[in-house]
Amino acid sequence: MNQHLPESAESAEPTGAYRRRGPFREGDRVQLTDNRGRLHTITLTPGEEFHTHRGFYRHNDIIGKPEGTNIVTSSGIEYQLMRPLMHDYVLSMPRGAAVVYPKDAAQIVAMADIFPGARVIEAGVGSGALTLSLLQAVGDQGQVHSIERREDFADIARANIEIFFGGPHPSWDLSIGDLADVLPTVAEPGSVDRVVLDMLAPWENIDAVAKALTPGGVLICYVATATQLSRVAEDLREDGRFTEPVAWEQLVRNWHLEGLAVRPQHRMVGHTGFLIMTRRLADGVEAIVRKRRPAKGAYPVDEQWSEEDLGERIPSDKKVRKVRRDVTAHRDELVEHTGEDSGQDDDA
Structure with a gap:
């Protein structure tokens, strides 16, 4: 503990x-x-x-x-x-990478059926927003193993998570590196219940994910653009080890409530990203092929993808260094103060 x-x-x-x-x-x-x-x-x-x-x-x-x-x-x-509440904390916590909004994190937990005791792989961790929801869902008896390519993002996420929970979470592990390289070293084949991918090109990791997932396990991907969504769907179909993927987005509109003035708010949380979900088939089972498929020219060709191509905002190195320095200092300051008063070694 x-x-x-x-x-x-x-x-x-x-x-x-x-x-x-x-x-x-x-x-x-x-x-x-x-x-x-x-x-x-x-x-x-x-x-x-x-x-x-x-x-x-x-x-x-x-x-x-x-x-x-x-x-x-x-x-x-x-x-x-x-x-x-957690959604208040997520929207106000220090961040390097953009966070997964609470509305999307809630959909991931519900639609991917993240259950208490589940074994979950997450990549990448970003600023730790989605990780908070995953850890709350699996509880102390589950396991969330997050994989992040950038060490500075990982440090920011670790500090945010330890501040929220009051210290390290016993169900959380964090590795630095590429998913395809790290996943085989941290999970036995067929041992993972759920995989959650929030990355630029999730289709590059379909094979590694298929090997790690247990039959019936869920893969859910969070992508920003329709072109990414299409590429993931077609590559999953081509792989043949997954069920027909389903995709959706979540829009949230708050309402103004005062007397008889009951109407939608002028602002809403619109598009933040797409979610696409599929499940792992048992070995040797062929996916049921759709009867109607688009024309051959509708399929994407191999090409290099970058954040700039997709219109994503890339945080500057200067900003990330500042956020990393500030949030880890805040975490360490809380640990020092509460540790002295309580006699414990770690607190937030």
């Missing part, structure tokens, strides 16, 4: 649960909402103060309070106190 929790909490609760219930403690992240719906998120540090243009309050006045109470600033403005 993780050493960042008190022994009583370790033996009784799953990883991270201790940080997400009970009164506010030092090191907790707190989300404050005013009467206009504006949010502030702070990390509780004894002796610190938080100043806004609407007054200030002391962190000591929040520590020990139950979640769901209010605090009044020096100028008399009330703020509601809550711990951020």
Whole structure:
């Protein structure tokens, strides 16, 4: 078990649960909402103060309070106190690579049937947003092995995940390298329940994934463009070891609710990416071929793919270095402060 929790909490609760219930403690992240719906998120540090243009309050006045109470600033403005939910944390956490939005992470967990105790391979890890959802789904008895090509992205993801859970998660392993090279070294053939790919060219890893998946196992890919979606689908069909792939996208539209003024919000979370899912057939079983297929000229040809070709925004090395430095320093600072007070070695 993780050493960042008190022994009583370790033996009784799953990883991270201790940080997400009970009164506010030092090191907790707190989300404050005013009467206009504006949010502030702070990390509780004894002796610190938080100043806004609407007054200030002391962190000591929040520590020990139950979640769901209010605090009044020096100028008399009330703020509601809550711990951020995971989707709040994901949208505000430091990032190098773009994150998988909560709406897509929820679809991946549900549609790929990420169950407690599942053995999951994820590539790449990016900033760790999807990894959080996968770890919550598999629980302490499952296994998520994330594979990331870039060491700087991996460091950012590790810090984000340890801050959220309050320390290392016992079900998580992280490897640096290419999926095709790493996967055979970390998983026996036919031993993986689910594979989740968030990468530029997932079709390049179909063979490695097919060897690792158990019969009936699920492969789900997150891709940004329709051209990637088409290429994945056709290469899966050509491989012959998978069921007919299905694809979809998820659009979210919030609603304005006030009296009789009930209408859609002017803004919505539209296209973020496509999801395509398929399942591993048993060895020696041929896939059922569709009766109608497009013309031969509709199939893609071999070509080199790059992020620029697909219109993806590439974070600069300078930005990634800054995010990496800041988020790991924040994680280490929390570990140092809470470790001294609790006598434990690791906390966030």
